[in-house]
Amino acid sequence: MDAVEKANTERQKRWVKDQKVGEGTYAVVYRGREASTNRKVAIKKIKVGQFKDGLDMSAIREVKYLRELKHQNVIELLDVFSSKTNLNLVLEFLDSDLEMIIKDRALVFLPADIKSWMAMTFRGLEFCHRNWILHRDLKPNNLLIASDGQLKIADFGLARDFADPGYKMTCQVITRWYRPPELLFGCRYYSTAVDIWSVGCIFAELMLRTPYLAGESDMDQLKTIFRALGTPTETEWPGHTKLPDYVPIGQFPKQPLRDLFTAASADTLNLLSQCLIYEPRKRITAKDGLNHAYFFALPYPSHPSKLPKCAAQLTAALPLEEIDGNTLTGKTNRLKRKLSSPDDTKTRSTVARRLDFSKPTPGS
Amino acid sequence: MPASKTPLYEASTQFKNWRYSSQSLAKVRASLNAAAVAVIRNTFEVDEPGSSSALSFLTPDEEILLVRLYVSKIPQLCGFFRFPEEVEATAVSYLKRFYLKNTVMDWHPKNVIVLQSRLTALFLATKTTNNPISLEAYTNNIPKTDPSDVLDLEFLVAQSLGFEFAVWHAHRALWGIWLDLQTVPTAPRDRATTQSEIYDAALRHVRASRLSDAELIYTPSQIALAALSMASAQLATEWAESKFPSGSLSLSTLQSTLGSIKTLIEAASHPVDVERVRGVDLRLKLCKNPEKVVGSKAYLAKKAEEDRKAEEKRNRKVIEVEKAMAEGDPFGDELAGRLVDYDDDDDD
Numbered sequence: 001m002d003a004v005e006k007a008n009t010e011r012q013k014r015w016v017k018d019q020k021v022g023e024g025t026y027a028v029v030y031r032g033r034e035a036s037t038n039r040k041v042a043i044k045k046i047k048v049g050q051f052k053d054g055l056d057m058s059a060i061r062e063v064k065y066l067r068e069l070k071h072q073n074v075i076e077l078l079d080v081f082s083s084k085t086n087l088n089l090v091l092e093f094l095d096s097d098l099e100m101i102i103k104d105r106a107l108v109f110l111p112a113d114i115k116s117w118m119a120m121t122f123r124g125l126e127f128c129h130r131n132w133i134l135h136r137d138l139k140p141n142n143l144l145i146a147s148d149g150q151l152k153i154a155d156f157g158l159a160r161d162f163a164d165p166g167y168k169m170t171c172q173v174i175t176r177w178y179r180p181p182e183l184l185f186g187c188r189y190y191s192t193a194v195d196i197w198s199v200g201c202i203f204a205e206l207m208l209r210t211p212y213l214a215g216e217s218d219m220d221q222l223k224t225i226f227r228a229l230g231t232p233t234e235t236e237w238p239g240h241t242k243l244p245d246y247v248p249i250g251q252f253p254k255q256p257l258r259d260l261f262t263a264a265s266a267d268t269l270n271l272l273s274q275c276l277i278y279e280p281r282k283r284i285t286a287k288d289g290l291n292h293a294y295f296f297a298l299p300y301p302s303h304p305s306k307l308p309k310c311a312a313q314l315t316a317a318l319p320l321e322e323i324d325g326n327t328l329t330g331k332t333n334r335l336k337r338k339l340s341s342p343d344d345t346k347t348r349s350t351v352a353r354r355l356d357f358s359k360p361t362p363g364s
Numbered sequence: 365m366p367a368s369k370t371p372l373y374e375a376s377t378q379f380k381n382w383r384y385s386s387q388s389l390a391k392v393r394a395s396l397n398a399a400a401v402a403v404i405r406n407t408f409e410v411d412e413p414g415s416s417s418a419l420s421f422l423t424p425d426e427e428i429l430l431v432r433l434y435v436s437k438i439p440q441l442c443g444f445f446r447f448p449e450e451v452e453a454t455a456v457s458y459l460k461r462f463y464l465k466n467t468v469m470d471w472h473p474k475n476v477i478v479l480q481s482r483l484t485a486l487f488l489a490t491k492t493t494n495n496p497i498s499l500e501a502y503t504n505n506i507p508k509t510d511p512s513d514v515l516d517l518e519f520l521v522a523q524s525l526g527f528e529f530a531v532w533h534a535h536r537a538l539w540g541i542w543l544d545l546q547t548v549p550t551a552p553r554d555r556a557t558t559q560s561e562i563y564d565a566a567l568r569h570v571r572a573s574r575l576s577d578a579e580l581i582y583t584p585s586q587i588a589l590a591a592l593s594m595a596s597a598q599l600a601t602e603w604a605e606s607k608f609p610s611g612s613l614s615l616s617t618l619q620s621t622l623g624s625i626k627t628l629i630e631a632a633s634h635p636v637d638v639e640r641v642r643g644v645d646l647r648l649k650l651c652k653n654p655e656k657v658v659g660s661k662a663y664l665a666k667k668a669e670e671d672r673k674a675e676e677k678r679n680r681k682v683i684e685v686e687k688a689m690a691e692g693d694p695f696g697d698e699l700a701g702r703l704v705d706y707d708d709d710d711d712d
Contacts, residue, residue, distance in 0.1 A: 003399065004465050004524045052511070053491075053499045054518045060491050064529040067377055080527040082519045131372060160494055163536075 011081040015090050017043050026056065031093065034078075040093040041078060045086050058157030059087055065133055065156045066091075073124030075144060075154040094152060098202070099141035100310050102209055107308040111265070114206045115294065116301035117143075118271075120151035121199055126286035128153065129192045132161050136173040138198035140205060149304030162191065171245075174198060176221050177211050181232070182280050184222050186245030193280035196289070200275025207261055207268075222249050229276060230254030237278040267294040373583065377528040382461060384580050392464055393424040400467040404651060411661045419651045422469060426644045431463045432575055433636050434482050439571075441486060445505070448495060449535055455482075455489035456574045457531045458521065464580075465524040469652060483509065484517040492529040534570045534579065537588035538563075541603055548606045565595035569629055576632035578625055589618075590625035 015032055021042075022029040030043040046059045066077035066089075079090040098117065101107060121143060128135055136158040144154045158173050169190060171183045180197030182190055204212035213228060215221025226232075231252045232240060240246065257269045264272070271294040274284035284292070295301070373379055384392065401421045408416040422430075435456050442452040462481055483506065490497050503509045522529075542563050546555050569591035573579070578587050593600030600622070608615045 002466065002470065002520070003396075004520060008523045053496070054487070054515045055491065055522065057491060057494075057496055060529065061494075063527050064492055067528050068375070068530050070375065082523060087519075131375075 008081050011079055012083060012088070015041065015043060015079065015081075015088075017045075026058070032090075042091045042093045044089040044091060045083075046089070048082075048085050048087050055087065059089075061159050062156045063087075063089065065159050065161075069128065069131060069133070071124060071127040072150060073120045073152055074127060075152040091154075092146070092152075094144035094146050094154070096145045096310050097141045097154075098143040098145065098151065098206075099139075101145065101308060102140055102205060104308075104310040107310065109206065109209075109308060110299070110302065111268070112299040112302040113307050114203075115299070116304060116307055117151055117206060118199075118203055119290070119295055119301050120304070121153070121202065122286055122289045124151070124153040125195055125199065126290055128159075129195070129286050132163055133159055134162055134192060135159050135195050135198075137175060138195055138202065139175045139178045140202055143202070145307075145309075149307040149309070151304075165189070176218065177201065177214050179221065180280070181222060181225055181278060182240070182243065184218055184225075184245070185240060185243035187243050191280060192285065193283040196275050196283050196286065199286075199289075200272060203272050203275060204261070207264060219247075219249075223252075226250070226252045228255060228260075229278075232278040240278070265294075265297070267292070267297045270294070373532060373585075376532060377526070377530065378532050379583075381526060381528060382580065386577070386581055389464075389577060389580055390424070393427065396464070396467055397422070397424040397427060400469050404469060410665075420647055421651050422644060422648060426647075427463070427468050429636065429641060429644055430468045430648070431460065432632075433641055435459055436575055436636060437482065438486060441482075441506075445497070445502075447486075447490065448493070450493045450533065451486070451489050451495050453533045453535060453574065454493050454531050455486040457533075457579060458485040458489055458525060460577075460580065462521055462524045466520075469648065480513055480517045481521065483514050484521045487514050488518060488521055488529075532584045534573060534584040534587035534591065535567060537584040538566055538570050538591060541585070541588055541592060542566075544606070545599060545603055548602060550602060559596075559599070562592075562596045562599060566592040569594045572633045573625070573629045574632075576628040578628045578632075581628075582621065582625055586618075586621055587625055590622040590629065593622055594626055594629065 014035055016035050017030040017032045019031045020028060021031050027044050027046045030045065032041050032043045033039060034041060046056070048055055048059070063077070063080055066075065067080075070076065075094065076092040077089060078092060081088050081090075121138075125135065125138070133156075135153065135156065137155060138153070142153065142155040144152045146152060160169065162169070166189060168188045171186050171188055171190075174180070174183060174194060178198035178201045180194050183194060201212050213221065213224050215224040226249055231249065234241065257264075257273055261269060261272070271284070271289065271292045274292070275289070277283045404421070405416040405419075408419065438455050438459065439452055442455070459482060462485060466481075487497075487499070487502055490502075499511045499514060503511050503514060545551060552558065566588070570588060573587050573591060578590075582590075589600055589604065592603070604615060604618060608618070
């Protein structure tokens, strides 16, 4: 056996797969552990054999970028090994994601909690952007939450690097509800601002507890955005009518954010509005976001360990004996980690949009 | 120094895992070569006792010569496909890194296995640099190549790279220096147009450096600056002095580093000695690892051993499942779990 293959086998032996926790079209996720320390990990097994072009692009992107990025707020890739026709990514184990937490109606969010999640999101994203990497798929279920409350940006399957201006990129990225208007208009030259728009949508969703701009099709997405934020004018967003897929959508008046986010502070609304500026070049950067007055004003961000946790996380935090003793029921289904695919959003309820937002969110 | 001041490059896998001194590089190659010779000698002896004594194995230097030849073929292939420079540079880096973990005695590019490592490195580079091409379109344009020739080695190449796909390139650093040079206070306003032939010449030196070990020893920006100084010593100095105070220690250290890189680039600019390569190649044919030669006794023996192991494993699985069926409640949770695992037969 070749030395390289031997080294691969050695690496493979370091990790133990325990239990399947999720399955998607191109990967199976297992809960596992490091053999020598029993440290919990997630093992993402990517079935390569089924792709006629070998290792597929999303696996390659994920490995390429996570190999380089080491940051508290970016998921850590601990190891990579291959087995037969599969590629295995060993990732740090994370109990839940922000989507689960947002949807858990039993939880109450304080403004300080939202500020803490936003700070961690901005920190992780600033690190990606500083390393010239666009994420291109930010949404609540790609923001994973560790048992100590730390938020980690995950799923780099659509990420890419950027450097020179004027390099064409695809506009078919980012899950629809979090996709910025320039991409919906078919813009092929874009920047870090696309990720910031997604962050703005997530910020709003944390306050509303339901997706903020939930369009039913790409066309409806633009309409939904314009209905919420007003149709952009040529002064507001110079040149947008010249974008490849531009179509006039109709004239909608600007709704003051204050009408919807009644309980939010002025700083909160200011940062939110800066993330959702139409003109991408004027949208706030991750770095400036971190320096925004919102993060320095009272209340200060909650300590990650004090953040609301959903039931699955509490179960996972319990000592093993208690779980083995069956004192808790229904644990397995809650541990299931959703694999992201652009279509899984369809199943989410559209009824939620009819909720009355005029009331302040509980606890704020 | 605060963490945020660490240059991005120093956080890269290239900086951490693919940087050598010329001595350590020589050592890595010598031990790789020695290990390969030992294994192959042993395989020959098992195949036919006494058969290895007649062989003259390749020396590390001879291996380098062949790798350099393989590397020099990549630009041609890239030109044919009109791949961007990043693909070419990445494929070259992959191939060099690959041969720091594998030996040419296993993977000889002039056989059925021939071009494989080269073709696979290039194909992988198209994907990792976000310039994917379908495998069909790729192999259709390369004579006598099947998709499987490329895919069979993909895992081995990826493993050899440690799944570290990101590469920092000297031609990008050169572009950065060139942009810098247009903004230094002393720059003539029309430098970008009037002095562009200097940039072109420097780029040619960067391309020549790809045939050398420079990227395994020096940083991309050091190589780029050396290439620039070969094209115009004056511009290189102008740039360096805009970054370091003149007469400073770092400036003189830099000068001596640039000198060493220039020597490497100049040596790499000479064409490969075809006669010498032919001789090495001939000897390589005789001492190729027999386990990898389809049809040899050693190959058949290895294959039979693998088949036997696979069969054994299948049998073991069947027994395990039957045991689980017999022991457990067939409708219980636990069994369901095990049956799912049966699907996943790559754990051991």
